[in-house]
Amino acid sequence: MTALAPAPAAGARRFTGSFVAGQWREPKPGTGQDVLDPADGSVIATVADSTVAECLESVDAAADALASWAERPPRQRGEILRRAFDLMNAERDAIAHLITRENGKLLVDSYGEVAYAAEFFRWFSEEAVRIGGEYRLAPNGDKQIMVTRKPIGVALLITPWNFPAAMATRKLAPALAAGCSVVLKPALETPLTATYIVDLLTRAGVPAGVVNLVLPSQPGPAVSAMLHHPALRKLSFTGSTEVGRLLLREAADNVVSAALELGGNAPVIVLEDADIDAAVDGVLVAKMRNGGAACTAANRIYVHRAVADDFAGRLTQRMAALRLGHGADPASGVAALVSDAEVEKICRLVDTTVAAGACATTGGRRPSGPGAFYPATVLVGVEHGMEITRQEIFGPVAPLIVFDEEEQAIRWANDTDRGLIGYVFSRDTARAVRIGHLLDTGMVAINTGVASDPAAPFGGVKQSGLGREGSDVGIEEFLEQQYLAVPV
Template identity: 45%
Template sequence: MTETLDTLYVDGGWCPAADGSTFEVTDPASGEVIHRVASGGKADVQLAIAAAERALPVWSAATAYQRAEVLLKAHRLMLERSEDLAQLMTREQGKPIKAARTEVKYAADFLIWFAEEAKRVYGQTIPSAREDQRFLVMHQPVGVVGAVTPWNYPISMITRKVAPAIAAGCTIVLKPAEQTPLCAVAVFEILHEAGVPAGVANLVTAEDPEPIGTEFLTNPAIAKLTFTGSTAVGRMLAREAAGQMKRVSMELGGHAPFIVFGDADPEHAAKGAALVKLLNAGQACISPNRIFVHRSIRDEFVNVLTKRVSGMKVGQGLIDGVTVGPLIDSDAMDRMEQQVADAVAKGATVETGGTRLIDDGLAGGHFFAPTVLTGVTEEMRIYREETFGPIAPVIVFDDDDDVVAMANDTDYGLASYVYTQNLSKALRTAEGLRFGMVGINDINPTSAAAPFGGMKQSGLGREGAQEGLLEYLETKLVGISV
């Protein structure tokens, strides 16, 4: 019989849902049920918000050093448990163990980064035109935060929100993705042992996100909403949050261009494209969705890309040598098949992959073959839609100026990539791209110390870096007559 866990963490303690509801957590590589966990609802999230509201006055008055100490302890505990966390992530989310280990380290980086930034929330003095007046500027915590995190990076996306909230003196209620609640539980166990006071950080796992989101939007105690997920849901949340003028930060979808100019090394660029395209089986918001390659190096680039993609081992993430794990669910599988079928029907060529994988023990999971499509044009769904899977569509271009316009021809604006050996071209292209992040000959332009976020419909605000802490702070002006 599958074990049932009490996975709501409210006011410093673990508890079941008020109505006893539970739901199953499954392994996407096999379909096996791992655990049953508590499924919270409206009553549960109301209790969590009330606990966070009670804890706010004391926690916001704590010194920056006191808040930093808790985060430093959490950082140490996360590193000590890194292998257990990685194993859990691979089992629950599916990514290969090497990638899971990398994510745990990345998640821990946010804890130590914001522990340090907590002590650097500086004020300001401003000269006044009046001799008898002084201006002071100070930063204070926003208040109670409602947070929603995704399944594709189930540990690092939690610390990227919880750490700055705690550092700023806010209290927080987190609703993790229903596909990956166990990773969230493991993070909150660390926070508990690190000494986070009761009510400062609260966790509500739930199979149905709607009652939780509705309470975040309507409960006046929630001062800020932070969300990582789809653009459609993000737009709805931002629209509804405006009714109470809640602060919002949104990290939404992406449709990243990967531009390979004619002067680039095609082999180097193709290797980079294969790695970042198949990162987390393509289930990353920064994954390149449109690979633009100059016609002069098209053949060599495609040959190397196809060889690299076809050589990647697909399977359960704990198996040695596996570099591509499963997709998260059957809906994701259906989307891959539909995008490939649409592209082929409109003239694209499948260079490798293009199908579900069911042989060699993969039939029970959600596995799709790493795929390269050539001859992709703007009439195809994959040219416009975020794929979120292991399909690399190649688009040929001839004119350098045209390709920037082609790259910008999307409602999204999160990550982008440029390969060239010309410094002037690299800088001009980076300036011309309407994306929040640009990697120049670099497939990993991210760090806890760097601002992460997008333009246009890819989101609002930034996470990580100094900007990430400011998202949880209000600016207050004090005018003094002397």
């Protein structure tokens, strides 16, 4: 696959080091770790390799800065976040090109991510001044019950590679609004977007030590050490369920509060009364946003037998029209995945599914040539219970499973240990909402392929995680209640 060199982002600021106590620590010549363009394997930059000692130093720096930041008036914290929102929008071209370069995704998806990511700064700039409390008389009349909310303390924020801007701001914004200081550890595949955002926050007015960033090449020992630092009180992690389980065990040693946004296995239910054109549009968005590399991606598409052939034909036609190419090329419909390892995983999953009796109506085979590319693929003849229905695909592959009865579709949709989001398509909105209530998921999208919104609570049930991000509840993850008894 021929790669297209992306246009340079005018005015882009590039940092490749860790950021501790307000100082960048760039890698020394001959050291560090390479960041690759997944479209052609070329080296974009070499970033620092943070040692365990440096990671612990970052927690110390955050602890030193905590009190002064927590004592800042909420309005001041909010105004800094609002300036970050304005800066992010002003510099969206530079950030979007940077995301596409290190992540591989389509430039249109990168622009969408920048807009979504910036909204968390604006939303929580407003929530900073709305942290509430309680004041009431005890039932027996002997005291006033006063309940306040205080910053939970130093927070460790761990973000994945698939949304390097949005997953960072979705954690940074509520933590800073609440008055917490933080250590950000981004994914090694996409660290440059995170360093850009940290610099942006500094320019917006965040004081030294309040936001720190580390880039350990061996994240396991580094994260474990930070979780055992006595000053660390919060873990906010977005990533796989498997890693989330390990981190939850580590957090238990010091009883560190944990918010985990983990893997999904999103079911889509297309009922016999669905508007097929609208359903295809919705599934295409839910499946192909970010090239399928999203925890909210449509993973198991259950289609009623009465409309299965029609739906499969239309979806195949739309998916087949998506051209493979560099994410910065406006003619591309499918861009590179983040790494060859991700492509190889999808190849194995598709090959196993086809060997079990399914058929690819389009795609289904990795193209020759360089780059981490895989084509948009539709699989028909998939049976519920096949391996592809038991795990996240995280790529541009749409498996279609035929069902006969509504109850069967609901039962199959809930037959998973994950429960992040589900999708329902029906012309009968009341029916779709009723089915939505029966899905074991934290979110449900009705007749649409997009549910995420900074103003809505994002999170799942079962092994899709603990807690919620966004909305007015997202800031609660970074606050502790304190009760004061005042005799009367």
